[in-house]
Each structure stands twice: as C-alpha cells, then as structure tokens.
Amino acid sequence: xxxxxxxxxxxxxxxxxxxxxxxxxxxxxxxxxxxxxxxxxxxxxxxxxxxxxxxxxxxxxxxxxxxxxxxxxxxxxxxxxxxxxxxxxxxxxxxxxxxxxxxxxxxxxxxxxxxxxxxxxxxxxxxxxxxxxxxxxxxxxxxxxxxxxxxxxxxxxxxxxxxxxxxxxxxxxxxxxxxxxxxxxxxxxxxxxxxxxxxxxxxxxxxxxxxxxxxxxxxxxxxxxxxxxxxxxxxxxxxxxxxxxxxxxxxxxxxxxxxxxxxxxxxxxxxxxxxxxxxxxxxxxxxxxxxxxxxxxxxxxxxxxxxxxxxxxxxxxxxxxxxxxxxxxxxxxxxxxxxxxxxxxxxxxxxxxxxxxxxxxxxxxxxxxxxxxxxx
Numbered sequence: 393x394x395x396x397x398x399x400x401x402x403x404x405x406x407x408x409x410x411x412x413x414x415x416x417x418x419x420x421x422x423x424x425x426x427x428x429x430x431x432x433x434x435x436x437x438x439x440x441x442x443x444x445x446x447x448x449x450x451x452x453x454x455x456x457x458x459x460x461x462x463x464x465x466x467x468x469x470x471x472x473x474x475x476x477x478x479x480x481x482x483x484x485x486x487x488x489x490x491x492x493x494x495x496x497x498x499x500x501x502x503x504x505x506x507x508x509x510x511x512x513x514x515x516x517x518x519x520x521x522x523x524x525x526x527x528x529x530x531x532x533x534x535x536x537x538x539x540x541x542x543x544x545x546x547x548x549x550x551x552x553x554x555x556x557x558x559x560x561x562x563x564x565x566x567x568x569x570x571x572x573x574x575x576x577x578x579x580x581x582x583x584x585x586x587x588x589x590x591x592x593x594x595x596x597x598x599x600x601x602x603x604x605x606x607x608x609x610x611x612x613x614x615x616x617x618x619x620x621x622x623x624x625x626x627x628x629x630x631x632x633x634x635x636x637x638x639x640x641x642x643x644x645x646x647x648x649x650x651x652x653x654x655x656x657x658x659x660x661x662x663x664x665x666x667x668x669x670x671x672x673x674x675x676x677x678x679x680x681x682x683x684x685x686x687x688x689x690x691x692x693x694x695x696x697x698x699x700x701x702x703x704x705x706x707x708x709x710x711x712x713x714x715x716x717x718x719x720x721x722x723x724x725x726x727x728x729x730x731x732x733x734x735x736x737x738x739x740x741x742x743x744x745x746x747x748x749x750x751x752x753x754x755x756x757x758x759x760x761x762x763x764x765x766x767x768x
Contacts, residue, residue, distance in 0.1 A: 394419045394503070395473040396549060398542035399483045400446050403439030410434025411459060411490055412448050415538035416469055417546050419476075420609075421553070421587055424546070428469050429539045431456035446536045459490050470500055478521045478545050480504035505548055512555045524548065578618045581635050585611040590639040591649050594632045594659075602631055602660040604653055605667025606646035610637050613667070624661050641699040641719075643670065644752050648707065648717055651745050670748040685753040687746060688712045691765070693732070694749075696758040704759060707749075708733060714741035714749070 400413040411432045418426035431448070433456040443449050466487070477483040480502045491498035509519045516524055521544060525532050530547045534540025585592070587609050594603040594617075603624075607613035614635055617625050640646040647670040654663060687709050694707040698719050708716040716736030741749070753761070 393473040394421070394476045394549070395470040395500075396542055396546040397470075397475050397477045397480075397483050397487075398538045398545060399477075399486050400448060400536070400538050401442070401486055402434045402436055403442040404436070408436075409486060409489075410436045411486060412438060412442075412446070412453060413538040414462070414466070415542035416466065417542055418469055418473060419546060419549070426469055428462075428465055429542075430462055432462060433458045448537075460494055463491065463494060463496070467498070474501040474503055476503045476505060476545065476549055478505045478541070478548070480506075505545055505552065508552050508556075509548070512552050521545065521548070577633070578629070581632070582611060582615050582618065585614050585635065585637060586639065587611045588639055589641060589643055589646055590637050591646050591653065592635055592637040593653075594628060595634045595636070596631045596660070597633045599634075600660065601657055603628055603663065604650060604657070604659050605663055606640075606643070606650045607667070608643055608646075622664075624664065627661060639699045641697045641703070641705050642758075644694070644696060644707065644749070644756075644758070645705045645717055647748065647752075648714070648739060648741065648745070651741070652739060670752050683754075685750050687750055687753075691763065693762050693764055694753070694758055695760040695762065706732060706736060708736055708739075712746075714739050714746060 396417040396419055398415050399411055401409040401411055403409060412434050413431050415429045416427060417424045431453055433453045435458060438448065438450055438453075475484060475487075481504065484500070484502050488498050505521075506519050509516065509524060513519075513524070513528075516527055518524060518527075521541060522532070522535055525544050525548055528548070528551055530544065530551070532540065532544040532547075535544075589606075589608045590610055591604065591606050592610050592614060593601055596602045603617075605613065617628050617632075619625075638649070640649060647668075650663070650668050654668065689712045690709055691711065692709050694709070696705045696707075698704045702722050703719050704722060705719050706717065707714070716733065716739050718736040720732055720735065
C-alpha cells in the first residue's frame, strides 16, 4: 500500500518552512482507495517567489486548518503505507519537521520517484517532475499545486511499476513492511504472486501441502504470512518452499474451492478463519432473518465474474444444495444448460457453507442468478 504525497511550503530557511498545502492519494497498486487534500495555515510568512510559483497567498490560508488540526488524518491515511513522492527526501523532511513541532515522532518507509525514474528510465533528458511526465505523455494540470503534482506523481508511479520488471519497487516495499527482512526465497515467492482473487497453496520441501487459503489479494496475503508473528505463520515461514495459486475471479468461488480442497487435501496446519470464511454476520444480523436470500428448495445457477475477460463463473444449486462450480465462455455454453452443467466440477457443501453462500448473495452483488428447470 502506498501514499502518493505532495507538499507545498512557505519556503524560507532550512527546517523553518511551513506547509501551505498537502495532497495524499492512498494507492493499493491498482487504484486510489482514499485521499486527503487540504490547504494548511502555516502560521508564518510565505516567501514571495513561492506565491508567484504556486499562486497560494496568505489571504487564501487565513481560514485553512492549522497543521495540528489535520495531523491525525495524515497519520491515519498513511498508516501501514510507504510514502511515495518526487524528491521524497524533501517532502518527508518537511512532514517530520511539522510533527516534531507537535512532539510526535512520525516515521514511514519512503520511495522516491526521482531515484526510481533514474533507474528505470535512465534515457530521460530530465528527471524533474514536469519534464519527465511531459516526455512520457502523461497529462498534468495544476502544476506546483499539491494535488496537481500528487496526481502527476501517481501517474508516473504507475508507469514505473509497469517498467519495474526486476521488481525493485515491490522488493523495497516488502522489506519495509516487515520487522526483519524476507529471505531471498520468500521475496521470490511473493514476487510471483498476483494481486488478484483466488486460492493459494503452500508446500514444504517434501512437496506436501502445509497450508492453503483464499484472498482477494493473493500477493498481500502470502506476504502477510511471511511477515506475521502469529505462531502458525512462524511455522509457515520456516517450512514453506513453494507457493502455487489458482485464480477464481471472485471471492465466492474462492471460498467454495478452499472448503472443498480442505476436505480433499487437508493441509498440515489448520486454516485460519480469514482464509476459509466468506462473510461474518453483517451488522450483527440474525442469520435466520427472513430477509436473507434463501436457497432452500431452489434450482438456480449463480453467475459472476470469471478469471479473465470473456469468462464467467457458475455455481450450480439443485434443490437448495450445492452441486458444482466452474467457468464458461460468454460466447457459448450458457445457451445449453446441459453442456454447462457437464463442465462444472462436482461440489458438496455443508450446511455451514450453504449458509455462507446465502449471506453472500444477500449482501454482495453477483452478475446474475438464473432459475433453471429441474431435470426430468
């Protein structure tokens, strides 16, 4: 998880600058999941050249919040993330200075897009933000304003991530998220995992499954296993030699697959609840509530996202019982229910599994639920 950061300041003597504007975009590697943008009253004079550069003047900041009023929000949005900025040393120093004035020691892992660009785009004539994004054809507006520069940095960072074939960025971030450092073997395993929904399997040196689970972000979950201090994770850290995965396209299929796999290929270590449950009881609702979607006695096919474009997942329920799951191509198969049923993998779900499926269908959206004719 990254916090793409840009700060505008008053200018002035070293370590006496104040923040006039800040923009933070919390980025999970695929999309922005949170953001914070605000002018800040620096309670000090803004240097004339800064006013000319940014257009921010003291009058604009009279009613803006002071830093201590936004400090908590900054801590919260950047918690557990790596700060990413163009010339990160400057932005991080300014941020830490402001927090020190409040008596708070603010520490985060940082990545500098200047340094990364020099490694990954060495041929660029200039690695200044403005010239670099223009050379890459990245549209940018509101230059020298916090949000404009933060968005430009975000777009640049996406380019750098795609160019990072040697996984320099993920290695740095993965190391920074742990108390110690991952071994080279663990780093290679994490690098090979997708940030996608599916099931993963951990093997020991004897090629035996020691653990399996599901996640909407397999890379993140495997990394958590390798960095957590939970007892079971310590065992996995010592024994895991290989991790494989199967994409499912959605969490419902991943959940059903994990529970089926546990019955057929029980792992050495018990699967923790996060890796084998689908939904906790939302908002403390009674699971027997009459407004819950019921599969009792129904013959339906639950359709949802597949593993790739042009594919759907299908879960077959006959007489209220789970019977099969699989995938089909959009351009054929769905028109012939007999063919569709024939390509599904047989499935037998327990009462508890069926209840979880009903809860999922109550509180989550799927592509479609279609009624099917009972076999003669």
